[in-house]
Amino acid sequence: MLFNxxxxxxxxxxxxxxxxxxxxxxxAERHRVLDAPLVTDEVPEGLEVAVFGLGCFWGAxxxxxxxxxxxxxxxxxxxxxxxxxxxxxxxxxxxxxTEAVRVVFDPTVVSYETLVKxxxxxxDPTQGMxxxxxxxxxxxxxxxxxxxxxxxxxxxxxxVDGEELAARGLGAIxxxxxxxxxxxxxxxxxxxxxxxxxxxxxxxANTGVPFxxxx
Numbered sequence: 001m002l003f004n005x006x007x008x009x010x011x012x013x014x015x016x017x018x019x020x021x022x023x024x025x026x027x028a029e030r031h032r033v034l035d036a037p038l039v040t041d042e043v044p045e046g047l048e049v050a051v052f053g054l055g056c057f058w059g060a061x062x063x064x065x066x067x068x069x070x071x072x073x074x075x076x077x078x079x080x081x082x083x084x085x086x087x088x089x090x091x092x093x094x095x096x097x098t099e100a101v102r103v104v105f106d107p108t109v110v111s112y113e114t115l116v117k118x119x120x121x122x123x124d125p126t127q128g129m130x131x132x133x134x135x136x137x138x139x140x141x142x143x144x145x146x147x148x149x150x151x152x153x154x155x156x157x158x159x160v161d162g163e164e165l166a167a168r169g170l171g172a173i174x175x176x177x178x179x180x181x182x183x184x185x186x187x188x189x190x191x192x193x194x195x196x197x198x199x200x201x202x203x204x205a206n207t208g209v210p211f212x213x214x215x
Contacts, residue, residue: 007093007136008129011081017094019083027074027185032192033065036072039185040104047071048107050115050150051078051180053098053142054123055131058193059204060101063122065192069110074102075190078183079142079176087187090138098176099138102183112153117211119143120161122204126171132203141173144180151177160215168209 031038043049054060057075065073077085080096090097103115123131123141131139143158145151154177162173185191194200 007138009093010096010137011094013081015094016081016096017085017089017092019081019085019089019095021083023084023185025187027188027191031065031072031074032195034070034072036104038072038074038191040072040074040102043104044071046106046108047104048112048150049146049180050103050105050112051100051144051146051183052103052115052119053079053100053140053144053176054119054125054204055099055139055141056134056201056203057099057101057186057190058200059202060099060123061192062194062202063118063204064101064103064115067105067110067114067118069106069108070103071106072104073192074185075193076100076102076183076185077138078144078181079140079178083182084184087190091136093136093138097138097184098140098142099186100142100144100183112150113157116143116154116157117215120157121210125161125173125175126165128174134203140176142176142178144178146180151179157211157215160211161209164209164212170209
């Protein structure tokens with residue numbers, strides 16, 4: 001059943017896998033690149049959290065850990081129903097989760113606006129339940145906001161990007177924008193995957209469109 005259903009359709013609450021009461025695996029204590037704490041359920045004062053889904057989370061995390069002002073990043077699963085899922089369960093399409101990157105950043109160094117603009121510029125937000133050759137609900141485009149201010153910025157910049165896409169004759173944005181919900185850390189081998197495997201799979205580049213200078 002897990003591998004025969006349409007992976008481009010979100011499961012209903014009754015269909016979704018039940019999950020587990022807690023995480024059953026360990027992840028590294030420190031970020032492999034930034035040497036900050038990896039599990040950051042509580043962040044230092046003055047820092048903020050942003051959560052994005054933009055296709056395979058390996059490349060998405062690399063994009064964000066390279067930005068000045070980003071203190072820590074991790075990859076995980078969010079936006080769905082199943083508690084503490086495994087990667088295999090997320091791949092089955094039976095959890096409702098998307099692959100996500102969680103970004104802890106210093107807003108005095110890098111603005112949330114910059115994070116959102118980066119989000120739109122490095123992936124195609126018009127593809128629905130896929131990103132390139134990666135097909136399924138886990139690859140959908142999503143912005144999960146952690147404050148009302150983030151929600152306002154996300155909505156505004158999504159509108160700007162949508163207008164720019166329309167002006168170029170491209171498709172409509174399918175990005176999901178919603179308040180951040182439970183975030184489940186992915187298995188340790190996924191964390192900073194491209195730092196561990198420099199020649200590993202990447203799908204993020206200038207696949208979106210640049211923002212207007214005055215956006």
